Amino acid sequence: MTTLVEQLISKMGLGEEPNVLEKTTELLRLLELRSTNVPLQINEYGKIVLCADIACSVLDIGFDKEQALKLSALRKTHYANNKRMFEKLLELNKLASIKDICVQLSLNEVAHKAEDILAMFKKFARDDADPDHPQYAAMAVFHACRLLKKKVSKPKLMPFSNLRPTQWQQLEQQFERLIAKHLKDLNVTTAGVKNKFTQQEEQNGLSKKQKSSEKTEIEEYEKWKSRMLATAEAKLKELENIA
Template identity: 35%
Template sequence: MANYNMIENLSKRLNVDDTFTLKKCQEFLRILQTKNTLKLSEQVQIIICLDIATNITGQVFDKETALQLCSLKKSAYENNRHNILKVLNLDKPISISELCVKFSCTHLKDEANKLYSCYKNKDNKIKDDEHPQYAAAAVYTICKLHNMKPPKSEFTSISRLKPTQWTALATEFEKFAQTMGFQNIKNKSKKKQADDENLEEVPEANSKKTKNELKKQEIEDYEVWKERILKRAKELIANGHE
């Protein structure tokens, strides 16, 4: 069993003092010890188990301090965390719906699902549907197309990819989205504005045409009037002479 003094010390440094959370952490550490499949230091295991326990109990967890105490880069930490989740049978794949809730963009869920489905149908390389990289890339891409500013570091962490791998995947998704007709909201607005301007030009042209016709009609009416007056005058003169 993990050193209880070490658990207590690390939990204090991470400001985790909830009794139920600490019990959960100890429970997870016992499972890890029985399976003994991970080559991680005891300190790293305790910190990650505290992270997982706080996530379950809804307690606050200081990730930055945890990274410093583990002496790990964020990507390495997340990979180890995922491996521990797998050992504990807690590795539920994150869905597009959950990502949209997490990043406050639930109104983009259908569009992100559509992009993911299109990509999946086109790319035969996707064999592991449960890997979060594709769901993350779909939501990230749609957010960017709608001029939101999705946090790249958080999406990279969720994707469980190295930063360079994530950048490559995000770029690939963005290009793919364009080929499938997913437009940037700015471009949509510009197109709509151009269409509106074209529609405005048509009535204006019709208006000019109508004015010209009315003007022409007015001229024709005047000529008719003039001819009628002259004819009437001639008739009066002729009758006067009689």
């Protein structure tokens, strides 16, 4: 007699995939142990489907999310929220980095600017902010796209942040104020460094010209000295011959 787990695995088209059933069962048992003090408000179907979803992620096996949603009888947001909670309980939640986000959304060209923005946030953010939370990486990528005039789909980017729309909007405004205040200062500082570098180059250029001029004068003096000595020697020999 097949179990409910086996039935759902089969309905999701994963019955022939190696190790999926075993991994899903393992995760369900582990979840049961770790959720003793955390009441899971989710039906048994949803619990199994979510563990199968996580198992496929771990095993790097393709997973049909649309079919999974139907079988779980969960709304899309409820499904996503419970998956994050399961991953946390199972200690499998990997925080998305700027690199992860840029690779998945094909935004590699904005990664460097996003890193600069995140570094600036870490420097000037409130003490109670956790800079490692994925919301800040996602927001840094979003504003990097804005600054570099690169189109990005906010609905595709927002899931990386684990934020609700209202929370996203608040953080977006916070980053806007931060960038308006400090990115301008950074640009001014950079321009100042460039100007200073240019002045140093000009001074170095003048110094080189002066040295070159001094060197030329020394060479001309040596030539004059040699010529004068040669002339004196010639006259001395001439006088000796006359005598």
